[in-house]
Amino acid sequence: MVLSEVEYTDEVFDGKDFNECSFYRCTFIRCSFRGADMKECRSEGSTFSECDFQGAWMNVSEHKNSAYTNCQFRMANLFNASFHGCKMTGSMFEEAKLSGIMIHGGDWAYANLRMHHLKKINFRGAKLVQADFYGCNLQQADFRKADLTNAILDTATITGADFRGAVIHGVNLASLNLRGVHVDLSQAIAIVQALGGLVEE
Numbered sequence: 630m631v632l633s634e635v636e637y638t639d640e641v642f643d644g645k646d647f648n649e650c651s652f653y654r655c656t657f658i659r660c661s662f663r664g665a666d667m668k669e670c671r672s673e674g675s676t677f678s679e680c681d682f683q684g685a686w687m688n689v690s691e692h693k694n695s696a697y698t699n700c701q702f703r704m705a706n707l708f709n710a711s712f713h714g715c716k717m718t719g720s721m722f723e724e725a726k727l728s729g730i731m732i733h734g735g736d737w738a739y740a741n742l743r744m745h746h747l748k749k750i751n752f753r754g755a756k757l758v759q760a761d762f763y764g765c766n767l768q769q770a771d772f773r774k775a776d777l778t779n780a781i782l783d784t785a786t787i788t789g790a791d792f793r794g795a796v797i798h799g800v801n802l803a804s805l806n807l808r809g810v811h812v813d814l815s816q817a818i819a820i821v822q823a824l825g826g827l828v829e830e
Contacts, residue, residue, distance in 0.1 A: 630651070632650065633655070643661055643664055645666070646666045651670070651673070654673070654674040664686075667687045669689045676696045681700070692710070696716040698718045723743075730747075738758040744763065747770060748767070748770070749771075758779060758780070764784045766786045768787070769788070769790060782805060783801070787810055793811055803823035
């Protein structure tokens with residue numbers, strides 16, 4: 630099934646079968662997809678604003694240049710889902726299944742990803758301003774050239790993570806276990822200063 634350039638507002642699609650459906654340049658505003666079967670679906674250039682995907686099955690789905698802003702993905706299954714250049718601003722992922730999720734850039738500002746297992750996830754070049762990674766397992770995650778301004782990493786595990794070239798203004802890395810963490814020179818200086826050290830030539 631292919632949906633192209635359709636627009637829906639305040640519609641309910643709970644439990645509907647969208648298995649292997651393609652959404653091309655579609656717009657959904659405040660729509661509900663609770664429990665919907667969206668396995669292996671594809672979205673491209675589509676917009677989902679304030680939509681509810683609670684309990685939806687979105688495993689092995691693929692999304693390109695689409696926007697999922699202020700959406701709810703509570704308890705959704707996103708196993709092996711991929712997001713290429715997508716705007717996920719303000720979306721919530723409480724208790725979602727994110728195993729194997731693939732992220733290729735995009736805007737994840739203000740997204741709530743707290744307490745998730747995100748080991749080895751590639752956030753390279755992504756916008757993660759004020760994203761919430763509280764308590765996450767971020768071991769060996771790739772944050773190179775990402776914008777982590779004011780992101781929340783409190784109690785997160787970042788062993789082996791790579792932050793080189795990332796914007797980390799407002800991120801309290803000094804409070805975390807930095808064993809094996811990759812940083813560039815300017816970041817290392819900022820961390821030392823945050824710990825009260827004096828950097829001198």
